[in-house]
Amino acid sequence: MAKTIRFTLDGRTVEAREGETVLEAAQRCGLRIPHYCWHQALGNPGNCRMCNVEVEGAAKPMVSCRLQPKEGMVVRSAAPAARRWQRAALEFHLVDHPLDCPVCDQSGECGLQDYYMDIGRYPSSLRDDKWHMGKRMPIGPHIMLDQERCIMCTRCTRFVSTVSQSHELGIFGRGHSQVVDVVPGRSLDNPYSGCLADICPVGALTDRDFRFQVRVWYLDEAESVCPGCSRLCSIWAHTSTRRPWHNQGRRLARLKPRLDPEVNGPWICDEGRYGFAGFDSDRLGRVLRLGRDAAELPWDAACDEIAVAWHRVVRHKKPEGLAVVASGALSNQDWAGFRSLFVDGLRLSRFLFAPEPDQVGAEDGLLRRRDKVPNLAGGRAFGFGAEIQSLTWQTLAEQIEQGEVWGLYVVDRDPLKVWGEKGRALLERLDLLVYQGPRKGLTGELARFRLPATAWLEEDGEFTDFQGRVRGYRRALEPLGQARPDWEIFAAIEAAFHGGGGL
Amino acid sequence: MTKLLTAHFHEPRLHELETYRGLGGYEGLKKALAMGREQLMEEMKKSNLRGLGGAGFPAGMKWSTVTPEAKDPGPRYVVVNCDESEPGCFKDRVLVTRAPHALIEGLLIAMHAIDAKQGFIFVRGEYQVQYRILDKALAEARSAGLLGERSIDLMRGAGAYISGLDTALLETMEGKKAWPRQPPPFPTAKGLMGRPTVVNNVETLCMVPHVVLKGGDWFAALGTPKSGGTFLFSVSGHVAKPGVYEFPMGTPLKDIIAAAGGVKGGRKLKAVIPGGVSTPVMTAEELDTPMDFEGPRAQGSFLGAGGVIVLDETADMVMVAHNIERFLAHESCGQCTPCRQGSYWYERILERGLSGGGVAADLETLQRTGEDMTGKVICALGDTVGVVTRALMKKFPEDFKAKFPERRG
Numbered sequence: 001m002a003k004t005i006r007f008t009l010d011g012r013t014v015e016a017r018e019g020e021t022v023l024e025a026a027q028r029c030g031l032r033i034p035h036y037c038w039h040q041a042l043g044n045p046g047n048c049r050m051c052n053v054e055v056e057g058a059a060k061p062m063v064s065c066r067l068q069p070k071e072g073m074v075v076r077s078a079a080p081a082a083r084r085w086q087r088a089a090l091e092f093h094l095v096d097h098p099l100d101c102p103v104c105d106q107s108g109e110c111g112l113q114d115y116y117m118d119i120g121r122y123p124s125s126l127r128d129d130k131w132h133m134g135k136r137m138p139i140g141p142h143i144m145l146d147q148e149r150c151i152m153c154t155r156c157t158r159f160v161s162t163v164s165q166s167h168e169l170g171i172f173g174r175g176h177s178q179v180v181d182v183v184p185g186r187s188l189d190n191p192y193s194g195c196l197a198d199i200c201p202v203g204a205l206t207d208r209d210f211r212f213q214v215r216v217w218y219l220d221e222a223e224s225v226c227p228g229c230s231r232l233c234s235i236w237a238h239t240s241t242r243r244p245w246h247n248q249g250r251r252l253a254r255l256k257p258r259l260d261p262e263v264n265g266p267w268i269c270d271e272g273r274y275g276f277a278g279f280d281s282d283r284l285g286r287v288l289r290l291g292r293d294a295a296e297l298p299w300d301a302a303c304d305e306i307a308v309a310w311h312r313v314v315r316h317k318k319p320e321g322l323a324v325v326a327s328g329a330l331s332n333q334d335w336a337g338f339r340s341l342f343v344d345g346l347r348l349s350r351f352l353f354a355p356e357p358d359q360v361g362a363e364d365g366l367l368r369r370r371d372k373v374p375n376l377a378g379g380r381a382f383g384f385g386a387e388i389q390s391l392t393w394q395t396l397a398e399q400i401e402q403g404e405v406w407g408l409y410v411v412d413r414d415p416l417k418v419w420g421e422k423g424r425a426l427l428e429r430l431d432l433l434v435y436q437g438p439r440k441g442l443t444g445e446l447a448r449f450r451l452p453a454t455a456w457l458e459e460d461g462e463f464t465d466f467q468g469r470v471r472g473y474r475r476a477l478e479p480l481g482q483a484r485p486d487w488e489i490f491a492a493i494e495a496a497f498h499g500g501g502g503l
Numbered sequence: 504m505t506k507l508l509t510a511h512f513h514e515p516r517l518h519e520l521e522t523y524r525g526l527g528g529y530e531g532l533k534k535a536l537a538m539g540r541e542q543l544m545e546e547m548k549k550s551n552l553r554g555l556g557g558a559g560f561p562a563g564m565k566w567s568t569v570t571p572e573a574k575d576p577g578p579r580y581v582v583v584n585c586d587e588s589e590p591g592c593f594k595d596r597v598l599v600t601r602a603p604h605a606l607i608e609g610l611l612i613a614m615h616a617i618d619a620k621q622g623f624i625f626v627r628g629e630y631q632v633q634y635r636i637l638d639k640a641l642a643e644a645r646s647a648g649l650l651g652e653r654s655i656d657l658m659r660g661a662g663a664y665i666s667g668l669d670t671a672l673l674e675t676m677e678g679k680k681a682w683p684r685q686p687p688p689f690p691t692a693k694g695l696m697g698r699p700t701v702v703n704n705v706e707t708l709c710m711v712p713h714v715v716l717k718g719g720d721w722f723a724a725l726g727t728p729k730s731g732g733t734f735l736f737s738v739s740g741h742v743a744k745p746g747v748y749e750f751p752m753g754t755p756l757k758d759i760i761a762a763a764g765g766v767k768g769g770r771k772l773k774a775v776i777p778g779g780v781s782t783p784v785m786t787a788e789e790l791d792t793p794m795d796f797e798g799p800r801a802q803g804s805f806l807g808a809g810g811v812i813v814l815d816e817t818a819d820m821v822m823v824a825h826n827i828e829r830f831l832a833h834e835s836c837g838q839c840t841p842c843r844q845g846s847y848w849y850e851r852i853l854e855r856g857l858s859g860g861g862v863a864a865d866l867e868t869l870q871r872t873g874e875d876m877t878g879k880v881i882c883a884l885g886d887t888v889g890v891v892t893r894a895l896m897k898k899f900p901e902d903f904k905a906k907f908p909e910r911r912g
C-alpha cells in the first residue's frame with residue numbers, strides 16, 4: 001500500500017497520498033483552497049499566490065500548491081491570517097483588471113468573480129488609472145484573447161508547451177506591461193485549442209463560438225460523451241432552452257470536457273467540441289410516407305405500412321434481397337434492437353457498416369482516433385464485425401443493378417451522397433426504401449418511408465469505446481417532434497411484423 | 504588598512520596577465536590545485552567569506568553543499584554573476600575592468616573545489632567594455648595554459664535586473680525568460696541544465712585567491728566574527744568623491760562616507776541607503792552602524808551589495824521612494840501577481856503624490872499592500888517593493904504627510 005501522510009486542514013484530518021501537495025490532497029477530498037495557476041494537469045508554478053495557507057510553526061505564509069504535507073502538520077486555509085493573504089492576492093489580481101463583466105463571456109464562471117464573492121468583498125482602494133492592453137484579439141479560429149483580463153497564471157503557455165506541444169503562445173514583455181500573445185506569424189490553431197478557453201480561469205481566453213451567445217447561468221448541463229471518434233471523451237453538454245431566443249435559437253450551446261482520468265483527463269479536441277455546432281440543423285421531426293400519396297403518419301401506422309410493404313414484395317422475391325446500411329453511430333441499445341429486428345427476426349445477411357472516407361481522419365498520441373464514428377466497437381460486440389460486412393458501396397450498387405437487392409433500409413447513412421447522381425437511378429429501381437435517422441440527408445428525400453430518430457443528446461444510451469469500456473450518456477435535450485431513439489423504432493417495426501404475423 | 508582587491512589598483516596595466524602575475528597573481532590557483540579539495544573547503548569555511556552579491560550566504564558553505572561527484576556523476580558548473588544591476592552598486596564593474604584575472608583565478612579555484620570542468624561568466628548586457636576586457640583576459644589565461652582541462656565561457660545578459668538573481672540567471676542561460684525559480688531544489692543540487700551549480704558574485708570569487716594564499720583564519724580576522732575579510736563599497740549620491748572604497752567588514756558607516764569626502768557642498772546628511780536601492784533606508788542617527796552582514800540588520804536594513812547612497816537634506820523621501828519603486832516596477836519580472844501588480848500600483852500612488860494628488864488614505868494603502876507583498880512573493884525583488892517605501896515612510900513620516908495630506912471632502 002502506498003504511504004499516506006495525515007495532516008489537518010481547517011480542523012479536518014486529511015490523508016495525502018505520497019507526493020501530493022497540501023492543495024492537491026485538499027482538492028481530492030473536496031476541500032477548496034483558492035487558486036488560479038495550479039491545474040491538475042499543468043503543474044504548480046506558484047505564481048498567483050492565491051493558495052497561501054497558515055502552517056503552525058511556520059514563520060511565513062506557505063503556498064499550499066507547493067507545500068508537501070508532513071505527518072501531523074496543522075494547516076489553516078480559512079483562518080483570518082490565511083484569508084487576509086488570499087484576499088490580498090486577489091486584490092492584486094484585480095488592480096488593473098478592467099472589470100468588464102457585463103460584456104464578458106466568462107461572467108458567471110469566472111475565478112475572479114467567484115473568489116471575490118467567497119473571500120473578497122473588500123472596498124476598492126484604487127485611485128489611479130488602470131493599465132490598458134489589447135482587447136478582442138482573434139488569435140486563432142476558435143479563441144478570442146483579451147489581454148486586459150489576463151491574470152498571468154501561465155496555464156495557457158504551459159498547455160501549449162506541455163499538452164498540445166504546439167508552442168504558439170508566449171508571454172511577451174516584462175512586469176505589469178507584459179502580455180500573453182501568439183508568437184508572431186503563428187495562429188492558435190492546434191487541434192486542442194478550445195481547451196484554452198476551459199483552462200483560462202478568467203475571461204482572457206474565450207470561445208469565439210460561444211461569444212455573446214448566452215449567459216452561462218441560463219444553461220443546463222448533462223453528462224455525455226463525445227461521439228466524434230472512438231475515444232468517446234467524457235463531456236458536459238451545455239444546452240440553452242430556457243430562453244429560446246438566446247444562442248440564435250440553437251439548443252446546444254457548447255460542449256465542455258468532463259474530467260475523466262481514465263479517458264480524456266480534462267481535455268477534448270476541437271473537432272469534437274465544435275463538430276456539433278449544427279446539431280439542430282436539417283433535423284427530422286415527422287414520420288412521413290413520401291411519394292405520390294405523401295402523408296404524415298403516426299408511428300404505429302408507419303410501422304404497419306412498412307411491414308405490409310415488405311410482405312407484398314417477399315411474396316414474389318427473396319426476403320434476403322433487403323439490404324441494410326447503418327452507421328457506427330448507433331448506441332449499444334440500438335445495436336441490440338438492430339440485431340433483434342434484422343438478424344434474429346428478418347434473417348437478413350446483407351449489411352454495410354464500413355465508414356465513409358470522411359469518417360476516417362486524423363489521429364494523434366493525445367486523444368484523437370482515426371475512426372470518427374463512435375461505436376463500431378459496440379457494433380462488433382453485437383456481432384456486426386468485419387466478417388458480417390458483406391457489402392461494399394460497389395457491390396451494393398451492382399446487386400441493386402442486377403436486381404438481387406430489391407430493398408434498402410438506411411439508418412443514418414447517405415448512399416446518394418456516396419454514389420452521386422447515378423445513385424438516384426439505382427435507388428429508384430428499389431421496391432422499398434426506408435430511411436431512418438436524425439438528419440434529412442439526400443437519400444431521405446427519395447425514401448418511401450422517412451423515420452425521424454433522436455440524436456445522441458436526446459436519448460439515454462451507451463457506446464463502447466475502442467478500449468472496450470462501456471460509456472454511458474444522458475439525455476440533454478427533448479426529442480424533436482415525433483423523433484424516437486433508433487432502438488425504439490426497431491422494436492416498433494419488429495412488433496408490427498409480429499402483429500402482421502410476419503415473423 | 505588592509506586592502507585586498509584594490510591594493511594594486513594604481514598599476515595601470517593590472518588588467519594584463521603579465522602585470523597580474525608579476526604581482527603574485529595565479530599563485531593562489533597554484534596553491535589551491537596542490538591543496539586537495541577537503542583542505543580547500545576547510546580554509547573557505549574558516550574564512551567567513553560571505554557571498555558579496557547581496558545575500559551574504561557563506562561561500563564555503565555553498566561550495567560544500569554541492570553533491571559530490573561520486574554521488575552524482577556528471578557535469579557541474581560554476582557561474583560567475585556579473586549582472587550587477589542594483590542601482591547604487593558598481594564595484595563588480597570596477598573589479599572586472601581593473602583586475603579581470605583576479606576573477607578568473609578565483610573562478611578556476613572554485614571550479615577545482617567542486618570539480619567543475621565548465622565555468623561561465625554571465626556579464627550584464629550593458630557592460631560592453633567589461634565583456635571585451637574579460638574576453639581578452641580569458642584568451643590570455645587560456646594561451647598561458649592556466650585553464651588546464653577546464654573551460655570558461657562568457658555569456659551576455661539581455662538587460663533585465665532580475666537576471667542577476669541566481670535562479671533567474673540560470674533560466675536566462677538556458678535560453679528562457681528570466682523568471683526566478685522557487686527553491687528547493689537549490690542550484691547547488693539542481694542548477695544549470697538541472698546539474699549542480701555554484702553561482703557566485705564577481706567580488707566573492709575575487710576574494711578566494713587571498714583566502715587560499717593567506718589562509719582562512721587570516722582572512723576571517725580581517726573582518727568581524729561572522730563576516731570575514733574586506734568589502735568593496737560603492738559610494739554615490741550627495742558625496743564629494745563618489746567611487747569604490749575597500750574597507751574591512753564592520754567598518755562604521757560614517758568612516759566610509761568620510762572616505763568619500765563626506766556630504767557634498769557642506770550640506771547636512773539626511774539619510775543613507777546602505778547597500779543598493781533594495782536595502783531599507785538608514786538615518787543620520789544610524790551612522791555608527793558597523794558595516795558587515797549583521798550591523799545594518801539591527802537597523803532593519805541590509806548590507807546588500809554595498810551600494811552606499813548618501814542623501815542630503817535637500818532630498819525628498821517621496822521622490823526617493825518613487826524613483827526606487829519606478830525602477831522595481833520596471834524590473835519586476837511579472838511572474839507572480841503581488842509583485843507584478845503591486846509594484847506598479849506603488850509607482851502610480853507615489854507618482855500621484857509627487858504631482859499633488861496624494862491623499863492620506865494612500866499611505867494606508869501603501870502600508871497595507873506593502874505588508875501583503877513582503878514574504879508573499881516568489882523572490883526578493885517583490886519583498887523589496889513592499890519594504891523600501893515602508894522604511895522610508897517609517898523613518899521620514901513628515902515627507903510623506905506633506906505629499907499625502909488629510910483632505911477635506
Ligand SMILES: Cc1cc2nc3c(=O)[nH]c(=O)nc-3n(C[C@H](O)[C@H](O)[C@H](O)COP(=O)(O)O)c2cc1C
Pocket residue numbers: 553554555556557558559560562584585586587588589664665666667668669670702703704705707708882883884
Ligand atoms: C533581484 C535580485 C538581483 C540580484 N542581482 C545580483 C547581481 O546583479 N549580481 C550578483 O552577484 N548577485 C545578485 N543577486 C544575488 C544573487 O541572487 C545571488 O545571491 C548571488 O549571485 C550569489 O553569489 P554570492 O553568494 O557570491 O553573493 C541578486 C538578487 C536579487 C534578489
Ligand code: SF4
Pocket residue numbers: 097098099100101102104105106107108110111112113149202203204
Ligand atoms: S474575467 Fe471575470 S472579472 Fe473579469 S470581466 Fe470577465 S467575468 Fe468579470
Ligand code: SF4
Pocket residue numbers: 149150151152153154155156157180199200201202204205
Ligand atoms: S490568458 Fe488566461 S490562461 Fe493565459 S495566462 Fe492569462 S489568465 Fe492565465
Ligand code: SF4
Pocket residue numbers: 665682683834835836837838839840842843880881882883884885886
Ligand atoms: S517577486 Fe517580482 S521579480 Fe520576483 S518572481 Fe515575483 S514578479 Fe518576479
